[in-house]
Amino acid sequence: xxxRSNTAxxxxxxxxxxxxxxxxxxxxxxxxxxxxxxxxxxxxxxxxLDARTLALIKIGICVGAGLESALRSHVRRAVQHGATAAEVxxxxxxxxxxxGFPRTVAAWAWAHEQFNRDR
Numbered sequence: 168x169x170x171r172s173n174t175a176x177x178x179x180x181x182x183x184x185x186x187x188x189x190x191x192x193x194x195x196x197x198x199x200x201x202x203x204x205x206x207x208x209x210x211x212x213x214x215x216l217d218a219r220t221l222a223l224i225k226i227g228i229c230v231g232a233g234l235e236s237a238l239r240s241h242v243r244r245a246v247q248h249g250a251t252a253a254e255v256x257x258x259x260x261x262x263x264x265x266x267g268f269p270r271t272v273a274a275w276a277w278a279h280e281q282f283n284r285d286r
Contacts, residue, residue: 184240184243186236186240188236217248218244218248219245219248219249219250222241222242222244222245222248222250223241223245223250223254223255223258224258225237225241225244226238226241226242226245226255226258226259226274226278227258227259227261227262229241229274230258230259230261230262230266230270230271230274231262231265231266231270233266233270233273233274235273235274235277238274238277238278238281239277239278239280239281242255242277242278242281242282243281245258246282252282255278255282256275256278259271259274259275259278260275262274
């Protein structure tokens, strides 16, 4: 997968579910929405990682930060790009010793809820 294809399937192009709050924010502040998307695209294209790997890494970041909505989004993206449930789970579990048991279990539950919604 080329670097360009990492971002080609983001957002609307991938049919991803965009949270209503995000839509409202971008509607109110379109320049900030465009800047956010530009930064995301630039960062994704800055290196050799494919979309699946990027999404798995972002899952780990979301575990550490306790970001439920973002974690769900990156679970969807990881699966769209070929990640298995076992790979997503491992990305979540990697947080155990760094951010702790409660945060890891919460993220694990969010990921499983997302899997169940996508069925």
